[in-house]
Amino acid sequence: MTDHEIFELGDLALQRGGTLPGARLAYATYGVPGRAAILFPTWFAGTHEANEWLIGPGRALDTDRYFVIAPNLFGNGLSSSPSNTPPPFDRARFPQVTMADNVAAQYRLVTEHLGVDRLALVLGASMGAGQAYQWAVGHPEMVERLASITGSSHTSPHNQVFLEGLRAALTADSAYAGGDYAEQPRAGLRAFSRVYAGWGLSQAFYWERVHERLGFATLEDFITGVWEANFAGWDANDLLAMMWTWQHADVGRTPGFDGDTVAALASVKARALLLPSRKDLYFPPEDEEWSARHLPHAEVRVIPGIWGHLAGGGADPEAAAFVDAALRDLLATG
Incomplete structure (x- = not known):
């Protein structure tokens, strides 16, 4: 695994009440600080290493041009998780952490620790896409572009x-x-x-x-x-x-929107590119088509092929090339 670093957050106040004491955010960076910054959070049961198929010289997230930051999701075993948190918040007693809590920690990493005040792109796949949406709603002044790969703005009932x-x-x-x-x-x-x-x-x-x-x-x-x-x-x-974080994901729960997902999406200033997979069984294209109707500047491009949800993770060469090309187009926009 690519080396990662730890940002010590101290006691992190949580959206649903309570505190995650001694919170730790694991992250990796790629490229040279000072270049245009891209934030690429991780997905369910993945670490920053799973994002690396899109990162590097000559790839969509070209480290000769961009400074890429990959924070790890709370619960993934590298950032604060049930498995690495001491009692009394270990194991099943780990606090309930939301997408907004993840983004609050990432915001501190980006602004306080890395000195970044503008993000050329925030993107993610699956649960990473949920975090990207949360960034665009919670910090619209910072996010220039949003890319959601095989994800959605909120977790549907199905x-x-x-x-x-x-x-x-x-x-x-x-x-x-x-x-x-x-x-x-x-x-x-x-x-x-x-x-x-x-x-x-x-x-x-x-x-x-x-x-x-x-x-x-x-x-x-x-x-x-x-x-x-x-x-x-x-x-x-x-x-x-x-899974708890995933199940309760909804940008409408961002403070100030009172559960109104449509209003939350309408507040986004970023240019958005939504990349659902044609045969995804639990983040189907219809989810992103609905979100696109409420985002001010959004385009939907459906990833072709039969790899379902895994089309967003680089395993299928055809889907990987499609995603890479789409992200290049997005980054080329003004």
């Missing part, structure tokens, strides 16, 4: 039902023990992974047997070799903490 299924699979393992497990609930993590396997990729991906082209002879090999392997190293409470 998306919340999907998350409830994941939560139920993980916590049904008796080894979970209400979050106070001595060892990771392996059966729960395995069930969680298998539920996710049916949602992260599209029906067409499986119908066309793409897993075989990736070197997996059977569906069982693919599920165990990709999905179970991906989540096997994660702490169960960390996953649940990030």
